[in-house]
Amino acid sequence: MENNLLSLIIFAPLAGAAINWFVGRRVRDERFVGIVACGAVAVSTIVAFYLALKPDGALHSEAPLLDHIWTWLQVGTFHADFALAMDRLSGTYALFITFVGLLIHVFAVGYMHGEQGFYRFFAFLNLFMFAMLTLVLADNFVLMFVGWEGVGLCSYLLIGYYFDRKEAGDAAKKAFITNRIGDWGFVLGIMLTFFVTGSVSFFANPAAGEVAHTALSFFKTQPVESFTAGAILAGGATSIAVLLFIGAAGKSAQIPLYVWLPDAMAGPTPVSALIHAATMVTAGVYMIVRCSEIFVHAPTAMFIVAVIGAATALFAATIGLAQNDIKKVLAYSTISQLGYMFLACGVGAFIAAIFHVITHAFFKALLFLGSGSVIHGMHHEQDMRRMGGLKKYMPITFTTMAIGWLAISGVPIFAGFFSKDEILWRTWSAPAFGLPSTAFSKLLWGVGALTALLTAVYMTRMMVMTFWGKERFRDTHAHKQQEPDAHHGPVEPHESPWLMTVPLIVLAVLSTVGGFIGVPYALSSAFTDRNVNVLEHTLEPVVATIPPGVHAEPTSLPGEGAHAPENAPAPVPEPVAHEHSSEEISAERMLAGLSVLIGLIGIGAGWYLFSSRPLLQMPRVLENKYYVDEIYDAALIRPIEAASREGLWKIFDIGVIDGLLHGVGEVVTEMGRLARHLQAGFVRGYAAIILLGALILIGLFAYLGFPTVTP
């Protein structure tokens, strides 16, 4: 279906960015800039909701909505258009991106009040929305890559928003360069996809004269590749999937490319909420789910994704335990939750991954905006050691953040519980596909469960340090006054204006009820017979399933006969024909109970540990983030710097390049030195030279004969 409204979704924020950049900078009126920016996103939001939810909208129909804007590249059989497509997956994404984006825009109007570069901030933020929606709504890999780079650029611009602070500039560069490493993989993946399939499109578009199959549907007919390390280099689906995953790991901050995300917190807090928690960093998950058809044919790649995801989840959670900067805690939490999403992708639970993306967007945006509200109320204090007891001063922020806290910790009813539980269950019950044995999926489940525990602990620590306990900000502010750079005296924390609290409240509501879009059957069946898993029902047609019959025979371990995971294909092939054996249901319920228990234990442990001693010293190795930055510095950055300085600069640049240029200059100088004797300025010398030339000519004629022109 062709629908030209689709382009409005992406071009409204672009127009907003242009207006703010060219007009807003002259008007310098916060009201004007804020209304333009929020209005532009509001237009996108309304159009996206209309197109996705209308009776024959993207979320209800089989065929995607298409909007062919212009033919972009057409070289031989290579065909890439500037064309948008909204199917069930990109529709779902567009909904939460526009809506959460709108809330964050509104929040930012309050948060950025009085900033010098107000117009610049909102121009970039709108530009980001444009790039992100282009990424999501692109109908081919190449346009997706344009959006992919666009969000990277906006991320760079917004992290470096405070460009007068060195750490912001450094963090921006770090984010940009780290992302380039991932993009290298993504670009190679796109090229390889084209070589293998002859297309870069996601959707068949007969109107545009596409080839018979698209880049994704090509793989439907292909056999599943073998689970061997050699498949990675074989140039087939596994190679493509691994390269695409490198791209996803860069954008979504997975090991080993996660290091940029914590530093990215140098940007303003709404940026952290929008780009580095809710939307951009989940682009990697989107890309993998979009390419799920490729991934399900590449068990090795799935295995890598699952292992990296689980490792990242646990690794980041442990670091999050020991951070003192409120935004750093949330940053590591984000990395950890992204690890969850990749774990879900790796075990084939693509819908669970998307579910967690959505709920995470709600509660993490809520937590980030809450932290922004705290920072705003505390006059730009981010260190939790100088907070405490804020509950009394910021009741709305406290209440809403508490909801976010419960949601991320996995307390039932709240959104995070359902999605996290879904991922843990899918991991537990994952067929051996892509994994050496079902025992391995149990191990991954263990990692996930441990991460859930740690998540509850560190989030409790953050809440305790911020909102409960002794009020520590007065002494520190009084103390700070003696410091030369203290620009404000002891200030009372205050609640934020309504522009900031309203988005918090909306997000808090969503964090509470958002999980009900994807209640698993095992839980809902206790109350109703209907399958209420709306999300699964919506996304099932567009997400690939692991082809039946290729589940490598699980090498069942003797001790685990009670469970039969190979009967439970992770993402079920048809929506309703999904038989829920009672055995499976009871196992899932038991695991859900277990994860509730884990969450509560985590909260309890966090409360026990930190409520009386909020400043408890955490292990140094965690506080210093396992020294990963230092290791990267020593292992990669220093050698590259040294090689560049000693090799590229001192040898190549000075020796070869400069040598070449100086050599050219010297040759010319020497020739001039010789030739200048001809130009001594003596008239008689010139006369002699003329004579000599004439004699030579005459001599030549005499010797060779006078040239005759023959007609």
Add this chain to the structure above:
Amino acid sequence: MEPQLSWYLALSAVLFTIGVTGVIIKRNVIAMFMCIELMLNAVNLTFVAFASFFQDVIGQLFVFIVMTVAAAEAAVGLGIIIAIFRNRESLDVDEASILKL
């Protein structure tokens, strides 16, 4: 004895060589100028000799052109020489070896 063509050509060659030598060895700019005139007239002599020998008037026409050009050249050249002399109080070309005073 009838004058032969070769006599005229030999005289012309001698005159021309004297002119060339003079231009190269003389330092006085007036003398150099006169030598240039000598070379021109040596060529004129050749033209006239050939015109007479071949009974062709074109050679004589060339002589008129050369004389006209020589007159113009003399006017310009003498003007330059006077300007140089006024500025330098000298007619030595070797001293006028740089393009400034």
